[in-house]
Amino acid sequence: MHTDTQHHTQPTVLLVAPVMDALQTALDAHYRVLRLYEQTDIPAFLAHSGAAIHAVVTRGDVGIRREILEQLPGVGAIAVFGVGTDAIDMAYARQRNIRVAITAGVLTDDVADLAMGLLLAASRRLCQGDRFVREGSWEHSAPLLASKVSGKRIGIFGMGHIGQAIARRARGFDMTILYTDRQRNSALDYQWCADLHTLAHESDFLVVAASGSAENKGIIDASVFKVMPAHSWLINIARGSLVDEAALITALQQHVIAGAALDVFENEPHVPAAFFALDNVLLQPHVASATVETRQAMSASVLANLAGYFNHQEIPGLIK
Numbered sequence: 001m002h003t004d005t006q007h008h009t010q011p012t013v014l015l016v017a018p019v020m021d022a023l024q025t026a027l028d029a030h031y032r033v034l035r036l037y038e039q040t041d042i043p044a045f046l047a048h049s050g051a052a053i054h055a056v057v058t059r060g061d062v063g064i065r066r067e068i069l070e071q072l073p074g075v076g077a078i079a080v081f082g083v084g085t086d087a088i089d090m091a092y093a094r095q096r097n098i099r100v101a102i103t104a105g106v107l108t109d110d111v112a113d114l115a116m117g118l119l120l121a122a123s124r125r126l127c128q129g130d131r132f133v134r135e136g137s138w139e140h141s142a143p144l145l146a147s148k149v150s151g152k153r154i155g156i157f158g159m160g161h162i163g164q165a166i167a168r169r170a171r172g173f174d175m176t177i178l179y180t181d182r183q184r185n186s187a188l189d190y191q192w193c194a195d196l197h198t199l200a201h202e203s204d205f206l207v208v209a210a211s212g213s214a215e216n217k218g219i220i221d222a223s224v225f226k227v228m229p230a231h232s233w234l235i236n237i238a239r240g241s242l243v244d245e246a247a248l249i250t251a252l253q254q255h256v257i258a259g260a261a262l263d264v265f266e267n268e269p270h271v272p273a274a275f276f277a278l279d280n281v282l283l284q285p286h287v288a289s290a291t292v293e294t295r296q297a298m299s300a301s302v303l304a305n306l307a308g309y310f311n312h313q314e315i316p317g318l319i320k
């Protein structure tokens with residue numbers, strides 16, 4: 001147990017949202033941790049404690065609101081549990097010279113694995129097959145035919161670390177790999193598409209792996225679904241904000257596209273009930289990085305980023 005004297009010799013860290021127990025324990029061991037999510041009167045809490053806070057720990061899906069950062073004059077670093085910074089006002093952080101660090105590279109494999117898992121499960125009707133057996137339907141009828149994956153065209157929207165990891169996996173299925181991004185990557189021998197609509201039109205599976213930036217909000221909309229082949233699937237392991245959910249629901253209901261497999265949603269954890277009534281959608285609770293190994297590595301990365309900042313050393317996951 002820390003005494004108050006010990007507490008005040010330690011840097012003070014604001015934890016914005018709950019993280020895994022092991023990380024919370026490690027943070028408590030090294031820092032004086034204040035938990036924003038436990039406060040009932042946030043303005044009073046910030047007025048009382050805001051000036052004493054040196055760093056912020058948050059999750060990629062939560063970030064931190066600018067109004068709160070404005071009440072933290074002594075903060076010099078934000079350590080993100082995740083890789084998304086779309087919920088952080090990065091321009092304001094730069095203006096304040098606040099270092100922002102992510103768990104870079106740690107979750108790439110898991111997210112890419114889940115993208116392929118969703119693609120396979122959706123196309124091969126794995127969830128429907130499991131239900132078919134459990135319900136005893138196999139005793140008196142035959143399962144519906146699924147769609148082949150090998151040899152198909154996969155279009156990847158966003159060819160960063162995760163997009164490239166998905167492409168490497170897709171190559172193992174002899175898939176034709178197409179992509180679009182802000183610019184062409186000359187080091188990649190995949191088919192470049194100049195824009196999202198061209199990519200969507202040419203893909204059997206459209207995988208969303210782009211950042212959840214403001215410019216990408218709602219970019220996967222009715223006009224994209226309209227140009228996708230009727231047999232194609234949308235796979236989203238990026239951010240729910242990239243997809244116009246109302247337009248997607250309409251496209252699924254009207255069979256404009258074959259289906260969607262989604263790990264992320266616009267207003268998590270609230271998922272539109274319309275999805276639940278559809279058999280051509282596969283839903284996951286934002287679990288792309290949710291493996292024991294990766295969450296442990298992400299926790300270690302958050303601690304390394306904080307240690308780098310407080311010890312005036314290199315911050316491994318610093319966003320330049």
